[in-house]
Amino acid sequence: MQPGFLSIRSLTKRYETMVAVDDLNLEIAKGELVAFLGPSGCGKSTSLRMIAGLAPATSGTISIGGKDVTQLAPYRRDIGLVFQSYALFPHMSVLKNVMFGLEMRKVPAAEAERRAREAIAMVQLEGREDRRPAQLSGGQQQRVALARALVIQPSILLFDEPLSNLDAKLRDEMRSEIRSIQKRLGITSIFVTHDQVEALSMCDKVAVLNGGRLEQLGTPNDLYERPATAFVASFVGRTNRLSGVAEGDCISVGGKALRAPGASKGKVELMVRPHRMVMTAAGETMPDFGSEPINSIDGEIRDVYYAGDILHYEIDAGGQVMSVERTTSGGETPVSPGSAVNLTWRVADTLVFGAAQ
Known part of the structure; x- marks a missing residue:
């Protein structure tokens, strides 16, 4: 593995x-913005x-620019930290x-x-230099x-869930601003975030953690389109999960034969993104x-609900519940609960993982 500007071994x-972090290995290149998700x-x-x-490490090393900083005090690490x-x-004034x-x-x-006035101008707070934090909005305080x-x-800038206290509109604004400045x-x-939208929309790479271990490190596209584990597939984006039994590239799901690339033998979990599925009701043309x-x-x-730009359908498919999303175009009438429908999707959009134990 090629050493990064920030090297975690x-x-x-x-x-x-309790093991909070278990054998984490990451190499982060100079100038990269990486999410811990x-x-x-x-x-x-x-x-x-x-x-x-x-927090002291139990074991392992942290290097910045080739220098081991594992045992150094925080003020000697050349790190900036933005707290939640x-x-x-x-x-104090701003x-x-x-x-x-x-x-x-x-x-x-x-x-x-x-330098302080230059930094204040960079975050667009000119004219507020003399105000106290209590006189500022949450977004301005951030x-x-x-x-x-x-x-x-x-040399390194660390963000610890900095946007979680802001409302949705301010989060969007601060995402763009932080990324632009970085x-x-x-x-x-x-x-650091638990919000997948922040991770996918802002960052060059995303490290998905689960139970103290690294599940996958990759670009947002890699994680979404080529998840390495069932956890990554279900945590990064919405997904339908079906249980089945695989024999080669054929999977039996509730008596229905489905196909998937690279399926193996035995019990598996089949996953499909809701927006990759096409729902066809009676009288509608098959895609x-x-x-x-x-x-x-x-x-x-079973159910349908309106979310502005999306209609979400919950569908009982042989005893397993699946979600499908349809983009709204205005004026359409939702298909009613109780209606029989067909769900169709590309084999290439089917993800298969070994069944959870």
Whole structure:
């Protein structure tokens, strides 16, 4: 494995009998933005804290730019950290909050103020330098926290679920702003999140963690289209899961024969993305897939709900519930619950994994 600018080798964290992070290995190139994605308790924040030096590693090494920093104190690692809770000093102005890290590094006052004002301008908070955190919105406070992390010009920038306290609109704005600033400055960054939309839309690569272990590292496209495990397939994006028995590339699901590329022998889990399935009700025209091999299964609509741009259908297919999404075009009448339907999708869109034990 080619060493990265940030190199994490066999990183492990144990708390008595519990293993929070288990043998994590990652190589992150200079300038990359990598997400640590996973459910609560998967080890992503613990990994970030070890990289920052806020939690000692039980074993393993952390190197930045070829230098082993595993045993160094946090302030000697040249790392900027943006917290979920902002962690601003309530009695200080915006300017003083941003200058704080520079003052601790004994940067001369005039230079510290100049750099702080530049960082404040970078996050579009000019004119608010004299305000206290309580006088700012949540989004503005997060911008101050970002400016404070950037002003020290760190080699590595770490984000610990920084957008989770913001409303949906502000999260969208801050996603774009953080990504734009990170790309412009070329700072190697790690972004911890449990939100797959943040991970897929912002980051160059995504490390999916589960139970303290790395399930897969790849580009957003790799993870979505070529998930390495059933966990990755189900956690990254929505998916339908069907249980079946495979014999070669043929899978028996509730007495129905389906096909999948690379299926093996024995019990398997078959997965299909809801938006890759086409639902056809009575009187509707069957879609034309050309010469592509397809899978098809019959079912009955159990429920339907409207989500603006999407109609979500829940379908009973031989005792297994499947979800299908239809894009709304305006004015259409949803197919009613109880209606018989056919579900069709490309064999190439079928994912198969060994059955969970």
